[in-house]
Amino acid sequence: MELVALRTFQAVVEEGGILAASRKLNTVQSNVTGRIRRLEEELGTELFHRKGRGLELAPSGRVLLDYARRMLLLERETSAAVRQVGESAGELRIGAMETFAAVHLPRALKAVRARHPRVELRVSTDTSAALLERLLDHKLDCAFVGGPVIHPDLVFDELVMEELVQVCAADADPVLQPVILFREGCAYRTRALAWQRASGHAVADAMEFGTLEGILGCVSVGLGWTLLPRRVVEQSQHRADLTIREVPPQISRVQTGVAYLRAAPPMAAIKTLADAVAALANGNTEASAQV
Helix, strand or coil: CCHHHHHHHHHHHHHCCHHHHHHHHCCCHHHHHHHHHHHHHHHCCCCEEEECCEEEECHHHHHHHHHHHHHHHHHHHHHHHHHCCCCCCEEEEEEECHHHHHHCHHHHHHHHHHHCCCEEEEEEECCHHHHHHHHHCCCCCEEEEECCCCCCCEEEEEEEEEEEEEEEECCCCHHHCCEEECCCCCCCHHHHHHHHHHCCCCCCCEEECCCHHHHHHHHHCCCCEEEEEHHHHHCCCCHHHEEEEECCHHHHEEEEEEEEECCCCCCHHHHHHHHHHHHHHCCCHHHHHHC
16 A cells, blocks of 8 residues: 555545645646545445545545554654654754744754754744644644644743834824734734734724735834834834834733644754754853854
């Protein structure tokens, strides 16, 4: 039984059909159909009931789906374990909030490169919610997100206590402006909306942007206000056009740290990266160089 066949079978189930599965797998429909047919021949049973152009999972298919998911999970864990052998080789897939990546990651990644020169670093940014979903799906090795993170399959180590501040244009009144946010899933979004309600803003509207510079650029010209880490704002190219206002601790204080799978094999490069982030955030550049 080939893993590619199980992966195809799972895609057909989860995507709801042959065509959608072929698009997800980046292959033609005939390949998907052929793999399913060969899988049925190998198992000697029908996995789907054909109803016109649609497919309905047969009882034997429901049994196989459970085993296929477990086998594919084991395959991903095996691949991760092999990749992570040794301290100076392999691949590290890092996810981070865009704000975190902008402020904390560059020098920390330099420390990882110095300590683990043969580790290939892959970095992607997204919202905290999306990063945790990718982590649970074994598509990331670690994720730097806003906490706290409470999940039975994840470990969350706090590294930085970020201070969120309200940001608006120098000559603007945020009470009369809409809030500008990252999309759903951002760790700061809920706090910004809560502060909007608590502080009695006359405008309850919200605007969404997908990038940090997009948000700060719009705020700097007076299109709205936002809530972001102080460090991010102070390092922005728009700093001269922005006003920073403090907000209460229950809004401003955000645990930020690294999340990783509880059952994943230990990876030295993750610890090096986390230690470097913590050291640099606390102003200890010498410690970060030694991790």
